[in-house]
Amino acid sequence: MKSGVRHQLAEKMAGEITLSDSPGQALKKWRLSFDIPQGLLAERLEVSPSVISDYESGRRKSPGTAIVGKIVDTILAIDEDRGSRFIKKFARILYSEFDEDVIYDIHEYASPVDLLKFAEAIGAVSLCGPMDQTIYGYTVINSLNAILQLSSSEFNRIYGWSTERALIFTDISTGKSPMVAIRVTPFKPRCVVLQGIGPAEVHPLIPGLAERDRITVLCTQMGVETIITSLRGESW
Amino acid sequence: MKSGVRHQLAEKMAGEITLSDSPGQALKKWRLSFDIPQGLLAERLEVSPSVISDYESGRRKSPGTAIVGKIVDTILAIDEDRGSRFIKKFARILYSEFDEDVIYDIHEYASPVDLLKFAEAIGAVSLCGPMDQTIYGYTVINSLNAILQLSSSEFNRIYGWSTERALIFTDISTGKSPMVAIRVTPFKPRCVVLQGIGPAEVHPLIPGLAERDRITVLCTQMGVETIITSLRGESW
DNA sequence: ATATTACTTCGACATTTCACGAAGATCCGC
């Protein structure tokens, strides 16, 4: 249950490079942080080594997002081939301990995703609320551990970067507790997915609770691992 | 004691845009997240509105880091002029509660900074260890609160993105506890700054402890606020 | 002392970006 790390790390690297006064130096800093020689990076990128040097020396003052992205990805790919030594090192910074037990996966989309398509991808059926919506991300939460472990401030982390998202609660019994928790929270997701039960087993109070916050509720019996794999694979 | 938020938020935005398959859509997503019309953004950027549209529509497939940076900064600036409504909203995600009491400031440099220049900026004198080093960032920690509040996993956050950094401990009495804490940690900073005491008051054990981990120790009597202001203002 | 590895510099050229402004498409509110 990981590898969200890779994405977050990539984002951090790309962000730092993009905002830097000299993207070249930032690029170099990261290459060196991963202990990768220019030559190897060039080879994996299938460009000549001088290209890398030109970037790092600042000959191109404002490289496009495309190459920055490619370079970041390649640096990460090289590290993975070597056993993810540095990615693991950086992972420590991205994820604090509890996350692994509580947040199974968290992701943001750069562009809106149709709720209908989202539901289809995770084999979910609609319980109540509108389906003509879009979301910007999702969070998969272990419901039990969340209640046991999260303090109120930590609870905010669940929302990631946008509240226009789907919250997927796993291993639900009736779905009442998660909906109550959301009722109490000032921030409302667009959609709640109850994982592990069918429409018939859902607590009768749910539609009423959902209605007040205008939240769409879905339920799915697809396994957690399958859901995550499916969502990760989707390219919308 | 804040405003690191702005930088982190900018980094997140820039990273997401840069890594996106269609930077244009990502750009649009953020502009809309901040509730800013194309026209206003264009005006503040002093470009024609069609420019924004061209980017968002994907006519430019790979915009340079320079404009991405400018756009991100302008979005943030507009929000600040309006009272930082959305920045505050996003701040919640970036900083968890304890940080404000423990980590006074944390920053990464894109390129290496000379330890000598760094020392000069914070009015620090060398106690032991080599000065011909470079660092990639710094962290200002409230020593007492750190010991009281941080769990071992949270302690890692102090290191930010690189251990090649300076750790500035504030309100030190003799400096022994911080050095002992570092001795026990598997990750070592390049440099430790003891704030609030002069060379004469430093605990005699310090040089020995520092030696083992090859850490340079400095001390300064400059005030915490002054240090932070000074480091933030520096443009190396 | 000569290979080898790691990196830099630079001229050249095709491809893109960047920015403009005019013209068109939508979606309001009235």
Added chain:
DNA sequence: GCGGATCTTCGTGAAATGTCGAAGTAATAT
């Protein structure tokens, strides 16, 4: 259905990127 605000599309030219390969520096190893 008109005016207004918001956004899209597109032709155009100057500037910058993206890439190469040849030639050069520098440090390390044999």
